Amino acid sequence: MKKVKVRLGNGYEIIVGSGLLATAGQNLREIGFSDRLVIITDSVVRGLYGDALRQRLADEGFEAAVIEVPEGEEQKSLETAGRLYDELSGLHVERLTPVLALGGGVIGDLAGFVAATYLRGLPLVQVPTTLLAQADSSIGGKVAVDQGQIKNKIGAFYQPVLTISDIDVLKTLPPRALSTGLAEVIKHAVIRDGEFFTYLEENLDKVESFDDRVLERVISRSAEIKVGVVEQDERDLGLRNVLNYGHTVGHAIETVSGFGLWHGEAVALGMLAAGRISVRLGFLGDDELARLERLVARAGLPVKMPGLGTEEIIQAMQHDKKISGGRVKFILLRSIGDVFVTDKVDPSLVREVLIEQS
Numbered sequence: 001m002k003k004v005k006v007r008l009g010n011g012y013e014i015i016v017g018s019g020l021l022a023t024a025g026q027n028l029r030e031i032g033f034s035d036r037l038v039i040i041t042d043s044v045v046r047g048l049y050g051d052a053l054r055q056r057l058a059d060e061g062f063e064a065a066v067i068e069v070p071e072g073e074e075q076k077s078l079e080t081a082g083r084l085y086d087e088l089s090g091l092h093v094e095r096l097t098p099v100l101a102l103g104g105g106v107i108g109d110l111a112g113f114v115a116a117t118y119l120r121g122l123p124l125v126q127v128p129t130t131l132l133a134q135a136d137s138s139i140g141g142k143v144a145v146d147q148g149q150i151k152n153k154i155g156a157f158y159q160p161v162l163t164i165s166d167i168d169v170l171k172t173l174p175p176r177a178l179s180t181g182l183a184e185v186i187k188h189a190v191i192r193d194g195e196f197f198t199y200l201e202e203n204l205d206k207v208e209s210f211d212d213r214v215l216e217r218v219i220s221r222s223a224e225i226k227v228g229v230v231e232q233d234e235r236d237l238g239l240r241n242v243l244n245y246g247h248t249v250g251h252a253i254e255t256v257s258g259f260g261l262w263h264g265e266a267v268a269l270g271m272l273a274a275g276r277i278s279v280r281l282g283f284l285g286d287d288e289l290a291r292l293e294r295l296v297a298r299a300g301l302p303v304k305m306p307g308l309g310t311e312e313i314i315q316a317m318q319h320d321k322k323i324s325g326g327r328v329k330f331i332l333l334r335s336i337g338d339v340f341v342t343d344k345v346d347p348s349l350v351r352e353v354l355i356e357q358s
């Protein structure tokens with residue numbers, strides 16, 4: 001088991017390891033909870049892990065209620081949040097009743113948003129169950145819902161009191177979900193830690209075969225990197241930008257694909273585009289780009305644009321630019337492990353590298 005200490009909110013720990021759902025009660029006791037709690041989960045995760053977790057906690061003397069929402073991104077809505085408030089009210093939940101967000105990034109964001117707002121803040125315990133959620137979305141305190149086309153903008157910065165990442169649950173993820181989580185893991189290595197990137201090159205097969213020791217290392221290191229960035233810029237006013245490596249072009253690709261590409265797949269293409277731009281501008285060596293491309297491919301992520309219109313992607317980026325206040329920020333590489341932010345990338349260069357990547 002590994003522990004990552006986080007100096008955000010009131011300070012808390014991320015625990016990463018095997019068998020952690022079974023010992024969650026003990027962890028909750030250690031931070032002062034012993035009575036009632038509410039598990040918010042989705043319909044898939046409930047069947048796989050939610051009911052068993054509730055039973056286990058009940059056996060240990062907790063009065064644990066489960067609230068289920070259907071699976072899927074559409075549930076990250078104000079409407080579903082409204083239903084959850086009603087359910088919490090029906091359960092007579094009080095200020096100090098913890099909410100356990102058991103699921104992927106959708107549940108983490110939605111239950112986190114509800115915990116942040118109901119009674120002006122209930123204690124939140126993140127129990128992420130996808131690789132994306134364990135390595136990325138459960139960390140940093142951003143919680144949100146969507147409203148139509150307004151994605152992730154209605155939310156809060158709200159830190160949990162504990163995060164429990166049980167690596168055993170990753171075994172039931174479909175391979176595509178494991179790959180999309182790996183995209184964010186690779187992103188963390190590229191922005192901050194060249195040695196971790198080498199570790200991924202050497203151990204990727206063991207991630208895919210669910211080797212406990214390797215998964216523990218990969219998730220805890222990924223978490224540490226994100227924590228390190230967020231601790232310096234919790235409110236996303238500067239440094240936190242580096243976490244957007246691969247996302248500038250990636251978001252545009254995701255939109256143009258009509259969400260046919262999953263987020264991590266679009267980010268993989270965006271990371272490669274940013275890498276190519278860095279090579280063209282003379283910051284990064286060809287050999288480093290080739291290493292990045294090899295690792296992305298081995299992670300089961302795309303390295304070639306699946307027939308998407310380059311012009312549409314550029315337009316989508318311009319649209320994002322308008323929303324974000326006029327400048328398209330790129331995160332470029334000096335080497336694997338060392339990135340910088342710039343708003344001086346010509347759209348014609350983006351066009352060229354996207355064509356090169358087709």
Ligand SMILES: NC(=O)c1ccc[n+]([C@@H]2O[C@H](COP(=O)([O-])OP(=O)(O)OC[C@H]3O[C@@H](n4cnc5c(N)ncnc54)[C@H](O)[C@@H]3O)[C@@H](O)[C@H]2O)c1
Binds near residue numbers: 048106
């Ligand atoms: N808050 C942040 O900083 C942040 C960062 C990145 C992404 N996000 C958000 O995260 C969301 C995406 O997260 P996601 O990819 O985890 O999606 P998700 O929560 O929809 O989970 C994907 C699917 O996997 C299922 N699932 C979850 N755990 C499982 C398990 N252990 N075994 C089998 N199936 C399982 C879910 O039911 C769902 O069908 C998006 O809404 C995105 O906006 C938030």
Ligand SMILES: [Zn+2]
Binds near residue numbers: 184247263267
């Ligand atoms: Zn992302």
